[in-house]
Amino acid sequence: MRHAIVLTSLMWLGSSVLSEQSQAMEDVASDWRVAAGAVVITPDEDIWMGGYAARDEPADGKIHDLFAKVLVVEDRHGERLVIVTTDLLGITGELRAAVELQVKQYGVDRKNLLMNASHTHCGPELRSERLLRMGIDSRFAALSRHYVRWISERIARLVGEVVSRVEPARLIYSHARAGFAMNRRLPTGKGFINSPNPDGVTDHQVPVLRVENDAGEIKAVLFGYACHATTLSFQQFCGDYPAFAQQFVEDAHPGAIAMFMNGCSADQNPYPRRTLDLAKQHGRALANGVETALMTKKHIELTGTLGLAFQHVALRFADPPSRADLDQQLQSGNRYIRIHAQSLIDELDSAGHIETEFNHFPVQVVSLGRELILVGICGEAVVDYSLRCKKELSRGPGTGVWVAGYCNDVFGYLPSERVLQEGGYEGGDAMRYTKFPGPFHSSVESRIMNSIHQLANEVAPK
Numbered sequence: 001m002r003h004a005i006v007l008t009s010l011m012w013l014g015s016s017v018l019s020e021q022s023q024a025m026e027d028v029a030s031d032w033r034v035a036a037g038a039v040v041i042t043p044d045e046d047i048w049m050g051g052y053a054a055r056d057e058p059a060d061g062k063i064h065d066l067f068a069k070v071l072v073v074e075d076r077h078g079e080r081l082v083i084v085t086t087d088l089l090g091i092t093g094e095l096r097a098a099v100e101l102q103v104k105q106y107g108v109d110r111k112n113l114l115m116n117a118s119h120t121h122c123g124p125e126l127r128s129e130r131l132l133r134m135g136i137d138s139r140f141a142a143l144s145r146h147y148v149r150w151i152s153e154r155i156a157r158l159v160g161e162v163v164s165r166v167e168p169a170r171l172i173y174s175h176a177r178a179g180f181a182m183n184r185r186l187p188t189g190k191g192f193i194n195s196p197n198p199d200g201v202t203d204h205q206v207p208v209l210r211v212e213n214d215a216g217e218i219k220a221v222l223f224g225y226a227c228h229a230t231t232l233s234f235q236q237f238c239g240d241y242p243a244f245a246q247q248f249v250e251d252a253h254p255g256a257i258a259m260f261m262n263g264c265s266a267d268q269n270p271y272p273r274r275t276l277d278l279a280k281q282h283g284r285a286l287a288n289g290v291e292t293a294l295m296t297k298k299h300i301e302l303t304g305t306l307g308l309a310f311q312h313v314a315l316r317f318a319d320p321p322s323r324a325d326l327d328q329q330l331q332s333g334n335r336y337i338r339i340h341a342q343s344l345i346d347e348l349d350s351a352g353h354i355e356t357e358f359n360h361f362p363v364q365v366v367s368l369g370r371e372l373i374l375v376g377i378c379g380e381a382v383v384d385y386s387l388r389c390k391k392e393l394s395r396g397p398g399t400g401v402w403v404a405g406y407c408n409d410v411f412g413y414l415p416s417e418r419v420l421q422e423g424g425y426e427g428g429d430a431m432r433y434t435k436f437p438g439p440f441h442s443s444v445e446s447r448i449m450n451s452i453h454q455l456a457n458e459v460a461p462k
C-alpha cells in the first residue's frame with residue numbers, strides 16, 4: 001500500500017531513483033513494530049484532587065475524561081519500550097510499582113517501562129499518605145488508595161492489549177516550538193517569588209515522535225513540552241492544556257492516538273492562566289507546534305534498535321533541622337510549615353533520626369535507534385536539566401535529545417545546583433509539602449547528571 005503511494009509520487013523521477021527509494025524505505029520499515037492505545041481513567045466518584053495544597057473540598061464533576069495512553073515500540077530483536085502517558089498530577093512510586101508488577105507477564109521489565117504524568121493540577125490525588133498528613137478526612141485517603149489500584153489494573157490491561165497488536169511501522173522524529181511557557185521564578189532582590197519572569201530561562205522545544213504504518217497512515221503522535229499544567233485551578237477533573245493539545249492533534253489526524261509527555265517544567269508556567277478558554281488556547285498553541293513539527297522537512301527517520309537503561313540513584317538532603325528548629329516551626333503562622341515540622345518530629349520520635357538519603361531516585365535513558373536519545377527524569381525537574389542534557393548528550397547533526405520530567409516517581413521538586421543555591425519554592429521551600437526533610441544536598445545535580453551520562457553510554461549504539 002505504501003509502495004503504491006511512493007510509486008505515484010515518484011513516477012516522474014524515473015525508475016532507478018524509484019527502486020532505490022523503495023528499497024531504502026523497505027529496509028527502514030523492517031526496524032520497528034509499533035502500536036498505541038488509550039483508556040479512560042476518570043475517577044467514577046468525586047475523590048480528592050491533586051495539585052494545590054490549599055484545596056478544601058473534593059472534585060465536583062469533570063470537564064472531560066482523563067486518559068492513560070500506551071505506546072509500545074518493538075525493535076527487530078523483539079526488545080520493547082512501553083511508554084505510558086497519563087492525565088495525572090504525578091506518577092507515584094506506588095502506582096509505578098503496581099503497574100510494573102502486572103506488566104511483567106507481557107515481557108515488560110523495569111527498564112522497558114517509562115511512565116509520565118502530564119502534571120495536570122485538576123486530576124485525582126494519588127498520595128493517600130499525603131492526604132492523611134494534611135489532616136483531610138481519611139475517607140478520601142481510602143478512595144485514593146482504591147483509585148491507584150484501579151488505574152494500575154486498567155493501565156496494565158491496556159499494555160497487554162497494545163503489546164499484542166504491534167505492526168510494522170516507521171518512527172519519525174522532528175521538533176518545532178511553542179511559546180506560552182514562561183519562567184516562573186521572579187527575582188525580587190530578596191529572593192525569588194512565583195510570578196512570570198519573561199527574562200528567565202525556558203525550553204520552548206516541542207519534540208514529536210510520529211508513528212506511521214506501512215500504508216503511510218499516522219497511527220500515533222507522541223509529543224512533549226516543558227510547562228506546568230496549571231492553567232486551571234478549579235474543582236472539576238480536567239487535563240488542562242496537554243489534554244486539549246492531544247484532542248486537537250487527534251481531531252486533525254483521525255485514527256491516531258496523541259500522547260503528551262511533560263518535560264523539565266518545575267520552574268515553567270503557562271501564562272496567562274486561570275480560565276478554561278486559556279487552557280484551550282495553550283492547548284491550541286501546543287497542537288500548532290506539533291503540526292509544525294509534523295510538516296517540517298527537517299525530520300529524522302529512526303533506524304536501528306532500542307537501547308534501554310534504568311537505574312536508581314542515591315541522593316542526599318542537606319542536614320536536617322534540629323529538634324529546636326522544628327519546635328520553633330510548630331509555632332509558624334503557615335499551616336504547611338507546622339504540618340511538615342510535625343511529621344519530622346514524629347519521624348525523629350519513632351526512628352531516632354531524620355532520614356537524609358533518598359536512595360531510589362529513578363533515572364531512565366532510552367536510545368530509539370541511532371538517532372534519538374530519550375531521558376526520563378523523576379520528580380519535578382527544573383528546566384536546567386533539559387537544557388544541560390540536550391547540550392551534553394547530543395550525538396550531532398541528524399540526531400535528537402528528548403528530555404522528559406515527571407517520569408516514574410514524581411516525589412516533589414528537583415532543583416539544579418543553581419536553583420538550589422538561589423532558593424525559593426523549587427529550590428527547597430516546596431519540600432514542606434512532602435515527607436522529606438528539606439533542601440537537597442549540593443551534590444544533587446552532579447549525582448543525577450553522572451547517572452544520566454553513564455546510562456547514555458550504556459545505551460549508545462555500538
Ligand SMILES: [Zn+2]
Nearest residue numbers: 119228266380
Ligand atoms: Zn508542580
